Amino acid sequence: MIKFALFGAGFIGKVHANNIATHPRATLQYVYDVYTQAAEQLASRLGAKVASSPEEIWTADDVDAVVIASSTNTHADLLSRAIQAHKPAYCEKPIDLNMDRVKAVVQEASHANVPIMIGFSRRFDANHLGVREAIQNGMIGKVEMMQLTTRAQEPPPISYVKVSGGQFRDQTIHFFDLA
Numbered sequence: 001m002i003k004f005a006l007f008g009a010g011f012i013g014k015v016h017a018n019n020i021a022t023h024p025r026a027t028l029q030y031v032y033d034v035y036t037q038a039a040e041q042l043a044s045r046l047g048a049k050v051a052s053s054p055e056e057i058w059t060a061d062d063v064d065a066v067v068i069a070s071s072t073n074t075h076a077d078l079l080s081r082a083i084q085a086h087k088p089a090y091c092e093k094p095i096d097l098n099m100d101r102v103k104a105v106v107q108e109a110s111h112a113n114v115p116i117m118i119g120f121s122r123r124f125d126a127n128h129l130g131v132r133e134a135i136q137n138g139m140i141g142k143v144e145m146m147q148l149t150t151r152a153q154e155p156p157p158i159s160y161v162k163v164s165g166g167q168f169r170d171q172t173i174h175f176f177d178l179a
Contacts, residue, residue: 005030005057005087006048007078008070009038010160012092016067021046029062033070054078058085068092072170073163076101079116083108088115093173097165122174131178148175 004020006013009031020028032051033039043050051057057066058081068078068091076096082089083105095102095118109116122128134140150171156164164170 013069
């Protein structure tokens, strides 16, 4: 059984928490969010504990791996701490908005013997997989030009936009990944 701690109890954090909670070989041990109420609600619903600080997770003996699904501006520091604590990590994209900071964390990870994965979950969406499959199977023909559009049911909260680099910067990586 792999025991996880989750950073971030917002939209994508809830997705990851639910996936962990329903996996037969995983358990959600801790949830941490700067918005304590969000962490408490998610942890309570899934039978996890609320971590009072990130440090509680880094020193916990009952955490095998972490999922970093907090706001963009926290990813690099949390990923660096995961590496230092020798805890495998899945981190939502991007690592950081500053390329020098990204390079520093990647360098740190390359010297550690800790599995790290950066999340590009949209490549596994049914529609994205369908397009890829249609291209590979020759159903579409030679792709010479693409027009990519994305829509959501509602815009993200302004608190997210302020720390994510903005909606266009945050979402454009998905277009590059799909292409």
